[in-house]
Amino acid sequence: MRISGLHIAAGLMMGLLVTGSVMADQHTGQAPYGHRDDAKLPNGVIGISLHVGAERIGDPAILYVGMVHPEGPAYKAGLRHGDELVSVDGTPVQGKSYEEVVSMIRGEAGTVVKVGAKDEKGLHELSIERVAGDKLPRGQSGTHGNQTP
Numbered sequence: 001m002r003i004s005g006l007h008i009a010a011g012l013m014m015g016l017l018v019t020g021s022v023m024a025d026q027h028t029g030q031a032p033y034g035h036r037d038d039a040k041l042p043n044g045v046i047g048i049s050l051h052v053g054a055e056r057i058g059d060p061a062i063l064y065v066g067m068v069h070p071e072g073p074a075y076k077a078g079l080r081h082g083d084e085l086v087s088v089d090g091t092p093v094q095g096k097s098y099e100e101v102v103s104m105i106r107g108e109a110g111t112v113v114k115v116g117a118k119d120e121k122g123l124h125e126l127s128i129e130r131v132a133g134d135k136l137p138r139g140q141s142g143t144h145g146n147q148t149p
Contacts, residue, residue, distance in 0.1 A: 022055065044130030046111035047072020048079060052098070063101060065117070069136050077126040079117055086123065087116030106130070117126055 011134045047069030060074040063085040068075045085093055088104040096104075105113055116125050 041106045042108050042130075043133050044107045044111060045133045045136070046074040046077075046079075046105060046113065046130055047073075047136055048074045048130045050085065050098070050101070059093070072136050073128045073131055074115075074126075077115075077128045078124075079115065079126055079128070080119065083117040083119045085115065086118055087114075087125075089114050090116075099100070109135075 014039070023079035045082045049066045051064045054061055063067050063081055065074075065081055065085060068079055070079055085101070087093060088101065091104065093101050105115070107113060107130050109130050110129050112129050114125055114127050116123065118124075
């Protein structure tokens with residue numbers, strides 16, 4: 001499923017960050033996007049940001065890939081903007097908080113995380129090797145790149 005204008009308009013558009021230090025290193029003592037314990041998380045990232053959305057207000061929230069770093073491991077593995085995140089290492093993300101999902105995705109650089117995603121072709125699982133957040137080059141404005149290269 002891809003993000004539509006309806007998802008963006010009615011969704012709970014929160015630029016929730018999974019890339020950690022790619023954007024987190026821009027802040028000075030302030031946690032990005034409400035992520036209070038960023039310093040306690042491992043520095044291994046996959047190069048994505050998440051958005052929370054829903055078809056209509058009151059519907060269950062769905063996690064969507066908001067941005068994918070064009071040079072990051074998630075992009076190289078095939079994860080794309082608009083993909084719905086459904087599981088991490090075989091554990092469904094439905095009903096989990098943002099912080100729980102970020103903790104599931106992040107890990108030590110060099111380790112692999114399996115991400116279940118759904119797109120217009122269906123459900124697929126991707127094995128993505130985490131990299132150190134400071135190894136991903138920044139985009140033009142300090143973000144992690146365009147939605148699609």
